[in-house]
Amino acid sequence: MTANFAPTNWQLSAIQLTSQPDPVDNFAVLQQYLAQLPTAERHLVVLPECFAVFGGPDGLQQSYAEVIGDGMLQQQCAALAKQFAIYLVAGTIPTTSVDPQRFSASSMLFSPQGELIADYQKLHLFDVSVADSMGTYRESATTLAGNKLTLSTQGSLKLGMAICYDMRFPGLMQALAAAGMNVLSVPSAFTRVTGEAHWYSLLRARAIENQCFVVAPGQTGVHANGRETFGHSVIISPWGDILADAGTEPGVISVSVDLAACQQLARTMPIKQHNRFNSELKL
Numbered sequence: 001m002t003a004n005f006a007p008t009n010w011q012l013s014a015i016q017l018t019s020q021p022d023p024v025d026n027f028a029v030l031q032q033y034l035a036q037l038p039t040a041e042r043h044l045v046v047l048p049e050c051f052a053v054f055g056g057p058d059g060l061q062q063s064y065a066e067v068i069g070d071g072m073l074q075q076q077c078a079a080l081a082k083q084f085a086i087y088l089v090a091g092t093i094p095t096t097s098v099d100p101q102r103f104s105a106s107s108m109l110f111s112p113q114g115e116l117i118a119d120y121q122k123l124h125l126f127d128v129s130v131a132d133s134m135g136t137y138r139e140s141a142t143t144l145a146g147n148k149l150t151l152s153t154q155g156s157l158k159l160g161m162a163i164c165y166d167m168r169f170p171g172l173m174q175a176l177a178a179a180g181m182n183v184l185s186v187p188s189a190f191t192r193v194t195g196e197a198h199w200y201s202l203l204r205a206r207a208i209e210n211q212c213f214v215v216a217p218g219q220t221g222v223h224a225n226g227r228e229t230f231g232h233s234v235i236i237s238p239w240g241d242i243l244a245d246a247g248t249e250p251g252v253i254s255v256s257v258d259l260a261a262c263q264q265l266a267r268t269m270p271i272k273q274h275n276r277f278n279s280e281l282k283l
């Protein structure tokens, strides 16, 4: 059933996966989950970070790195966006960078017509020690950070793009909010340990302080290399309410929202206008 009446009504969905090293397996699961989603005139579906290739040996992602605008992973995403008539945020796809040894983690937006309409390269890389079986994460050894912000306007949707560890850097979202963002996508592969401590707090804060919807799909479970991810993919309202939570099993979550809620809230609580840190106050 289609329940989208006003141009500001959107269906927001997230897909939670336990992605495997081989893209063939992940696209097969993805196809099944996309078929479970409701149909809607305006529908944004977000996939997790590394949805297509995850948990494999060193160098596996690099071996799949594609030129932006061309490549097997992007072609499959474009075809899925078209087949299901959705705006699809392909969580991250490894794309070639200026450094032949390293890829960029690119989040890519495909239109319901199957066109690539926006891309964003992860800005903040996870070089962090964590008290889990991996011990240390050195994302910068394999990945080259991006250096641009991406906000894509599609009708009433103003989509700001971020990835996983980026959620800890609120300056990024504040810049996107200043440009009018009403939905933030945060495809993730959060560790179980840091997820238990920080996932909900970080994401709810980003929604509340920027008065936007947040769609944050995560990887979940134990992956082929023994890495554990947190799951709990969420969709959050501008008020900070958790509208849907996927728990720890792979699956889909989906909610129907009115993006006009963002401007309504901004009228009653105009924090953007009240903010004195845009330019006025400096140390």
Ligand SMILES: O=C(O)CNC(=O)[C@H](CS)NC(=O)CCC(=O)C(=O)O
Residues within 6 Å of the ligand: 049, 050, 054, 055, 125, 126, 137, 138, 139, 164, 165, 168, 189, 190, 191, 194, 195
């Ligand atoms: O390396 C890969 O294969 C794909 N990339 C990831 O999984 C990235 C970097 S290791 N994960 C995160 O950013 C987790 C952040 C996190 O957990 C936190 O901020 O607490």
